[in-house]
Amino acid sequence: MKNYHKSDFRKSCIKRLEFTSLFLKYYKNKIIVRELKKFIQRSGSKNILLYIPLGIEVDVKPLIVSLRKSRNKSVYVPYMQGDSFKIVKYRLPLHKKKFGIKEPNNSFVNPAKVDLAIIPVVGVDALNKRIGYGKGMYDRFFDRLNYKPTMIFTQLILCKSEHVLSDCYDIQADYIITN
């Protein structure tokens, strides 16, 4: 029953964002990226997990560009492997992979310890736990990591349920940055 609610909620969240005008998305995006930048500055995070955005997600590309200009910051992004992903340093060129996601080339360098993870969501439930695309990749990634970075969830228009829809393995936000 709960999983039925979760997938229904996921569908309605995606629909809502697909029907949001480009103008509104552009406007909200600018504000959110500014807030994310402020958070990073205040927290002094150095190794940051970001993502290469899909159309309905917060476009963090301007943030990645600006972080790459600071000498003491490293940006990591997911590199899908099996039922989860590992993380690799963001670097060009990017290649389109499964689910239309772009990724840098594989890397065999051990990543540094991430102090901040900025994670796109499809929605959140009443416990601020993430509803994603339903593949469980972020859940597995953090479950297999032997430490817990600060987690910021981000979304252009927050799709929040007033009910508990999540399962015990779903990741939970420390902060949510939206507009």
Ligand SMILES: Nc1nc2c(c(=O)[nH]1)N(C=O)[C@@H](CNc1ccc(C(=O)N[C@@H](CCC(=O)O)C(=O)O)cc1)CN2
């Ligand atoms: N930007 C981004 N990168 C990410 C994730 C994510 O959620 N967002 N992931 C988080 O796990 C992993 C990839 N997992 C994914 C699993 C399924 C779908 C998916 O179902 N996509 C839709 C298309 C969405 C769109 O184009 O707007 C589809 O294929 O129908 C996407 C990513 C790693 N990288």
Ligand SMILES: Nc1ncnc2c1ncn2[C@@H]1O[C@H](COP(=O)(O)OP(=O)(O)OP(=O)(O)O)[C@@H](O)[C@H]1O
């Ligand atoms: N830590 C884990 N270990 C094993 N399986 C897991 C783990 N976390 C999640 N799963 C499995 O992943 C599947 C998808 O989970 P869920 O529906 O919660 O995805 P989601 O969080 O919405 O999506 P995603 O994280 O991919 O964006 C579930 O069938 C669940 O059993």
